[in-house]
Amino acid sequence: MFSTDAMEYGRFLPDMPAPGDFSGAYPCLCVFEKASRRTVPVSDTLPGLIYLLSGSGYVEYLESRHTYLPDSLLVVPDMSLFVLDPLEDTEYLCFVLSQGGELIDQISQRAGAVLALEGDNGIDQKMGKLCFDLQSGQIASPYLLSARMYEILMGALAACENKKGGGYPPLVRQAISIIREEYAFLAGVEELAQMLEVTKPHLIRTFTKATGMSPGKYLVQVKMENACLMLQNRDYSIDMIASMVGYSGANYFCRVFRQHTGESPGEYRARHFAPSASREKEQKLKELEGIYHV
Structure with a gap:
């Protein structure tokens, strides 16, 4: 880059x-x-x-x-x-x-x-x-x-x-779809490869060549994308947000979040909090909350 x-x-x-x-x-x-x-x-x-x-x-x-x-x-x-x-x-x-x-x-x-x-x-x-x-x-x-x-x-x-007509190879499209739908429950790239019935090295090689990003990095990106969304528009505790995006503990979540954004979840919320979200963001938030019945 x-x-x-x-x-x-x-x-x-x-x-x-x-x-x-x-x-x-x-x-x-x-x-x-x-x-x-x-x-x-x-x-x-x-x-x-x-x-x-x-x-x-x-x-x-x-x-x-x-x-x-x-x-x-x-x-x-x-x-x-x-x-x-x-x-x-x-x-x-x-x-x-x-x-x-x-x-x-x-x-x-x-x-x-x-x-x-x-x-x-x-x-x-x-x-x-x-x-x-x-x-x-x-x-x-x-x-x-x-x-x-x-x-x-x-x-x-x-x-x-x-x-040649646009879009990613079928394997990459399937991987992206699963990550975006199941990111909160995916244990990692190895589980993703099993779901796609391919080897982990093949998935990493194909995904990275097509997108310029490894599937593991993309998974973290999606987790952080949804964490940012909740921090911007909801007052849930950091522990709860960590759980909702697939982390078992707030400490590790906070460490990954800082690596990704350069600030802690609390600092990010202080700068960006706005209870009223756009229609698209509100719909996405409700979908996420529906998974956890909150």
Whole structure:
């Protein structure tokens, strides 16, 4: 993953405008920010690319809603209609295009309006380096800027072709489905492999190659996603939340939570607590509470 250590949060405009007769792909805005709450990253109606560097939650576009994980690329024909709804702090890179929207449309036609590409595709490196170079004033030519943006868009098109109709392999889709439905009761990856009737090494290898994340890490991600949801919107004790997301003791849960978010469950709740949840979050909370009859 691209390292953002040398970068600062903010929004950056290229120093040079596109030539009047220019017809290439051209970014008019670069954004590097962290989202903690539901937000529209860019209110402009222009198309854009967003790379989610960390965190998890939901993205919405028109009538569709998708779960996201770290290292996902989102291709958005109209940025004003795109909503980021994080369950935990999410760092993202974004480029808004003043020219080149037809390429965004081509990607959308191949894989839908919002395309999530997970795995080692190199697009984050190219987007991160371009954002850094714009931030530090290292690009002096609009043609060089356009060429680098075009390379990123071609990488997204190539990724569409590699997916051959989109989606993960059947084994990975089954694993994701089981994890998201049974995360509170799964003992670990070995039990998951038994449920899928494959060997543990085969599951780990296939899952990691397809998603860029091991099934064990994904299981923890889902547990933490639901723990964050409850800490944000319910006043249950830490012991109870630990149990509801599949941990036998609060101490271990707190240790994993801190490793995942950088703060304790209590600190997270103090910063994010909001009793009134969105309709989608409330539905998910009720489903979780139904399992435990609370």
